[in-house]
Amino acid sequence: MLTIKVLGTGCPNCKKVEAIARQAAELMGMQAEIIKVTDYSQIMEYAILSTPGLVINEKVVCSGRIPTPAEVTTWVANSLEE
């Protein structure tokens, strides 16, 4: 089971990351639970300096920028191997 968290309080970039993550998961035919974390105290538990942040299975893979769908696919594949 894949858990993808999108960290961010709802700025346009955060919504974009969520859409890209969803798209990547669908493309891979994965059952993924996508959680939006909007509470600052929860966001700050992860080691990120700027939103949006992308967390796959509790590991921060990217923060402060928007990844491409290809990157997300790679990270998802990596997290499955672990």
Next chain:
Amino acid sequence: MEILDFLTKLLHGGLGNLAAYLAAHVLLCLAPAFYIAGAMTALIPKESVTRFLGRNTPKYVSYPAAALAGSVLAVCSCTIVPLFAGIYKKGAGLGPAITFLFFAPAANILALVYTGGVIGADLAFARLTLSLAFGIGIGLIMALIFSRADIAHDKATDAMFAAQSQKGMRRAALAFLLILVALLLAGTLKVGLLTDSYAQVTLPVAGANRFQEFLYQLVPYDAAKGEEGVTAQGAVLIVLLALIGIASWKGMENIHSGFNRWTWLAIGLVGLTLLTAALGVQPHANRLEVLFTGKFFGVLLALVALAWLLRRQLTEDEQRDFLWESWRFVKQIFPLLVAGVFAVGVIRVLIRPEWIQALAGGNTLAGNLAGVVFGVFMYFPTLVEVPIAKMFLSLGMHRGPLLAYLMADPELSLQSVLITATIIGRLKAWVYVFWVALFSTLAGLIYGAWIDGASLGLLALYLASAMAALAGLLWWMNRRNQAQVVAQSASSD
């Protein structure tokens, strides 16, 4: 009928103001500023600044670094709040975090350029230097007041700051950013080399002046109020802006799935708009005189260099991030700015100049305080504080209280105070508010006195005595704190 007349007057006020802001000179400063902000966000690696914000960095490095982070990294609140919380909880501590929080909204590139373009370079410069001095000052004061709490703050590692790679900016990216700044300067600087006209073309367009008169009838203006009306050139620019909007919507919105024809069309249109804005246009009875100014050649040169760098030197990731971030800033800020400017124009009709002049017409303590209080309790979207300040200025507000307002408004809105309070606690947040209010008032008074022609020596004396009083107070508090710490450790022995 009277109500209808009144409403028409309000509508004209709003339209007149909007037209003045979409006019060529604001466009030439604001459009490059959006792209500079986008390039800064996309092309400057955050690590190059944040690595100076770790816990073990000496104070004389971490405070200026925090201010630098505020001006280059934090154009939007998406970055401000997480970075603020990160510096506070896991990095350099409360002081630099506060410096960062204070400096970011006041001295980021968009705010400074817009202030300079709309109100005047002197006020932008005052905003920058006073924000820098006071941002670091307030940071130091907060760190001192809460020195005990700061030592105790959570002991999480600062690996986030320290263990990052030390990569700098790529040379091509840096050149790209610098040429964007050159584009901004070429479009806005008012020096003879740029404003002089070097060539002239006369186009046989019949009825150019009738079109112009029609526009003036549509949007009547009053030069005494600082309104400019819509020129024929302005009308062309507004049409071009609308086209850019459509092309960008189709080309930039889904840029993460790849570039398309609309993307390049949008970029081309932006270039065309900037070039049109840099031309001088004079409508006559049956011809149109087009003046090629130095500005035009400067903008052309910068655009050619930028196009070459963008296509040949930046990687595809850099291109995409740059275009997306710039578009995101435009999308996020521009509509609110347009609405805000329109609203300001409407309100402008309703406010009597006498009220403003009575309240803040001179550089008094009460006037400066009024500016600050207005800044704290009013919340405006990013950058809208600038047209509002322009309105106050045209209504007769003194430049001193105006600066006090401009310093306080972006830093202190009830909303930002509440967010800050959830991160550093309510007591610290309100102490911070108190200091910002105090320092903004002080900034207004100092700048106002300078405008009124006070000698620099007298100002230095004022500043020195204020600082001495402050230092005395802090010294006393620090001693009391230490005495308490000693007493506590003695009683626990």
